[in-house]
Amino acid sequence: MNRPSPPSAPAALPLSRLLAHTADAVQAVRAGQSLNDALAACPAEARPGTQALSFQVLRSLGRAQALRERLAKRAPAAWVDALLLSALGLAWDAEAAPYAEHTLVDQAVEAVKQRERAQAPFVNAVLRRFLRERDDLVRATDGDAVARWNHPGWWIKRLRRDWPPHWQTLLAVNNERPPMTLRVHARRGTPQGYQHRLQEAGLGGRIVGPHAIRLDAPVAVNRLPGFADGDVSVQDLAAQWAAPLLVGSGAQALPAGARVLDACAAPGGKTAHLLELADLDVLALDSDAARLARVGETLARIGLQAELKTADARDPASFWDGRLFDAILMDAPCSASGIVRRHPDVRWLRRDSDIEALATIQRDMLHALWPLLKPGGRLLYCTCSVFRAEGEQQIDAFLQRASDAHGLPSPGHALPVPHNGTAAVVSGTETAAHDGFFYAVLHKRPA
Ligand SMILES: C[S@@+](CC[C@H](N)C(=O)[O-])C[C@H]1O[C@@H](n2cnc3c(N)ncnc32)[C@H](O)[C@@H]1O
Structure with a gap:
């Protein structure tokens, strides 16, 4: 059997320990914490292995929950449940399991012995029964949409409504491993030149856009030639459409x-x-000061400057000096439903009601920023969402309200493209794998 490689971890780190940390992360996500925050609490030496296992478990959590409900009607205490879900999420599909299923079960029982010894017989009984009855149990959960697609029911319903011909592809893409795409600094070199540098470093990649190279396999950024000097950055292909659209x-x-x-x-x-593309006088805002500090680090790495301000974009009085802008990029806060491959926790953290709340923030922000744009200027609205409420419907409603706005030719909803690159492109001509985005360029009529 062609098993995916187990996560790389120091040889001294037993699988039982990685499973215990994975259960911590899964428990935290189920309690509403982001996976990033949960992993930050994991000891550094166990983090890469725990991250790899947690990603796989979260991509199988719907199935794991359905299996656990059949194996134990009453949920055990939160951590023991998270451990069971981790073992089931990793073992249910023998083709995708990173370790032999008996190893996973033995090590899960070992993990529970270390932390909740009294629960070990229960965990052992549940997981051994799973091994005996796996095929029947998996078949019995196939009819459950949450188990089948590993997304919450409301999410599946929304995608079916928004994208009748594409919803299954969209759900399947979300369970893939994401591609790693690079953006070559346009002032420093070409994708062709950087492809050679990659080859010299023993790495392969394909040119997929004017500045974009998709790596054959993801690597740590410190293996990318010139990364520390800013010659190259990591950015999804569809995210690379924003700057050229605005410029x-x-x-x-x-x-x-x-x-x-x-x-x-x-x-x-x-x-x-x-x-990187143009000599611009940029004011970069964000309401989150800690995140804004990362903009400063990125610009320092690539050797370019912008003015940075922490402010709420819906409140121009807090940041605006009264001079109109030639162009505005509004990369709005959104559900992140287009980048689920990279953030497998997102689907379990969001609620259906979040989408309306986010759409209200987007609407208010558009309303607040539009008067700051010069007549004749353009605003690029974008979200990394596949939900129509955060894309097309938002912009259609705005164009109804703003009599001085009209839409220029734009990609609209660019649905995520899977690795085989064949499906789900609604607009645009790109076929290389990319994330899901919505783009609308709005022009302000001259006064
Ligand atoms: C999709 S991310 C932006 C990604 C970024 N443009 C990039 O390409 O790296 C959305 C950002 O909006 C910020 N944000 C959320 N609400 C905001 C608000 N009211 N005003 C300004 N920024 C806000 C979030 O902190 C987050 O960093």
Whole structure:
């Protein structure tokens, strides 16, 4: 059997310990904490292995929950439940299991012995029964949509409504491992030149965009030639469409020195790309000071500058000096439903009601920022969401309200493209794997 490679971890680290940390992370996500925050609490030496296992468990959590409910009607205490779910999530599909299923079960029982000894016989009994009855149990859960697709029911319902021909592809893409795509610093070199540097470093990659290279396999950034010097950054292919859309080309290109507001800038991927492409006077805002600090770090690494301010973009009085902007990038806070491959916890953390709440923030922000744009200027609205309420419906409603706005040709909803690159492209011509985004370029009529 072709098993995926087990997560790399120091040889001295027993699997039982990684499983215990994975259960901690899964328990935290089920209690509403982000996986990033949960992993920050994991000891450094166990973090890479725990992260790899947690990602796989969260991509199988719907199935694991359905199996656990059949094996034990009453949920045990939160951590023991999270451990059971971790073992079931890793073992249920023999093809995808990172370790032999008996090893997983033995080590899960060992983990519970270390922390909740009295629960060990129960965990042992549940998991041994799972091994005996696996095929029947898996078949019995196949009809449960949450188990089948590993997403909450409301999410599946929303995608079915928003994307009748594509919803199954969208759910399947979310359970893939994400591609790793690089953006070559446009002032420092070309993708062709950087591809050679990669080859010299023993790495393979394919050119997939004007500045984009998709690596054959993800690697740690410290293995990328020139990363520390800013020659290259990590950025999804569809995220790389934002800066060229705002900067424009030919007669439509922003002039040197154009004043640009990047209203939701952190961690700074799109700010950096804007500055790599053109000489712009950029004000980069974010309401989260800690995240905004990362914009500063990114710009220092690539050797370019912008003015940074912590502020709520819905409150111009708190950041605006009264000078109109030539262009505004509004990369709005959103559900992140287009980048679930990279953040497998997101689907379990969000609630259906969050989508309306986020759409209200987006609407208010558009309303607040539009008056800051010069007549004749453009605003790029984007979200990394596949939900229509955060994309097309938001912009249609805005265009109804704002009589001086009209939409320019834009990608609209670009649904995530899987690794085989064949499906789910609604607009645009890109076929290489990328995340899901929505883009609308709005033009303000001259007065
Ligand atoms: C999708 S992320 C932006 C990603 C960024 N443009 C990039 O390419 O790296 C959205 C950002 O909006 C920020 N944000 C949320 N509410 C905000 C508000 N009211 N005003 C300004 N920024 C806000 C969040 O802190 C988050 O960093």
